Amino acid sequence: xxxxxxxxxxxxxxxxxxxxxxxxxxxxxxxxxxxxxxxxxxxxxxxxxxxxxxxxxxxxxxxxxxxxxxxxxxxxxxxxxxxxxxxxxxxxxxxxxxxxxxxxxxxxxxxxxxxxxxxxxxxxxxxxxx
Numbered sequence: 684x685x686x687x688x689x690x691x692x693x694x695x696x697x698x699x700x701x702x703x704x705x706x707x708x709x710x711x712x713x714x715x716x717x718x719x720x721x722x723x724x725x726x727x728x729x730x731x732x733x734x735x736x737x738x739x740x741x742x743x744x745x746x747x748x749x750x751x752x753x754x755x756x757x758x759x760x761x762x763x764x765x766x767x768x769x770x771x772x773x774x775x776x777x778x779x780x781x782x783x784x785x786x787x788x789x790x791x792x793x794x795x796x797x798x799x800x801x802x803x804x805x806x807x808x809x810x811x812x813x
Contacts, residue, residue, distance in 0.1 A: 684723075686730070686737045686755075691723045694741055705745050708813060714791060715743075715751060718808050721784035722753050730757020730804070749810040754803050761797045762806065 684690040698719060702712045723739065731737055740754035762785055788795070792811035797804070 684739050684741060686727045686739055688727065691720075691727060694723070695719060698741070698743065701743065702745070707745060711749065711810065711813060714793070714810060715749075717791075718751055718788055718793060718810075719753075721788065722751075722806060722808070725762065725784065726753065726755045726757060726804075730755050730760065732758065748812065751808045751810070752805060753808075754805045756803050759799050760804060761799070763795055763797050 684694045695716065698715065699712065702715060707715075719741070723741070726739055737756055740752075742750075742752040742754070744750040744752075766785055785795075788808065794809040794811075795806060796809075797806050799805070
């Protein structure tokens, strides 16, 4: 895909069709949609400063464990250590932006790992068993 919201929606629809064709449970589909939407949104919004078109890779291994990987050529950024910790207390309007999406994914039992390889960010999400 490329770094546009329109392409993000296209990929979300394709993943939904793939998961349905493989009879993936509604619970797993919901978790994958949430993770994919959150992570792709972050890449599209924050990874690029040049306004150009960039390719983003999305890979899914629906085996055991179920794994989602997102790969981009954006600026080096490890969301697992570089993203701000979420502020969970106080009025929502007073909280700084950032970190809530990853916090939510972790709270759902997803394990994540990041690496930078050949000029690309690679974030891998391993979903908990059902």
